[in-house]
Amino acid sequence: MASGNKPLKEYRAGLISLNLWENVSKEGEKFNSFTFKRLYKDKEEKWQTTQSLRISDLPKIKILVEEAYKDLIFSEKEIV
Numbered sequence: 272m273a274s275g276n277k278p279l280k281e282y283r284a285g286l287i288s289l290n291l292w293e294n295v296s297k298e299g300e301k302f303n304s305f306t307f308k309r310l311y312k313d314k315e316e317k318w319q320t321t322q323s324l325r326i327s328d329l330p331k332i333k334i335l336v337e338e339a340y341k342d343l344i345f346s347e348k349e350i351v
Contacts, residue, residue, distance in 0.1 A: 279303070282338050284331035286310040287324070291339055305339060307332065 278290035292304045308320045309328065324332065 278306075280339070280342070282335045284335055287328050287331045287335065289332070289335040289339055291343075303343065307335075 276292070279293050280291045282289045282291070286309055288308055288310075290306050290308070292306070294302050294304055296302060306322070307324060308322055309324055311319055311321060313319050
């Protein structure tokens, strides 16, 4: 995932998001990967993101993973 690339799709649940990416291997094969992030406000009340998640985020993460997986399965994209 090069900087500046946009995800195929973003799934959100409150302050948690899952981004679905399409990548290409050195051999030219396409595959999907995903990243999580959490939004939060810093001391200056500016929105920031982190990949550090809380235990209380796990139920939302579970839902996001299930939704992304369903979309991939029903769109008949290969998951590697």
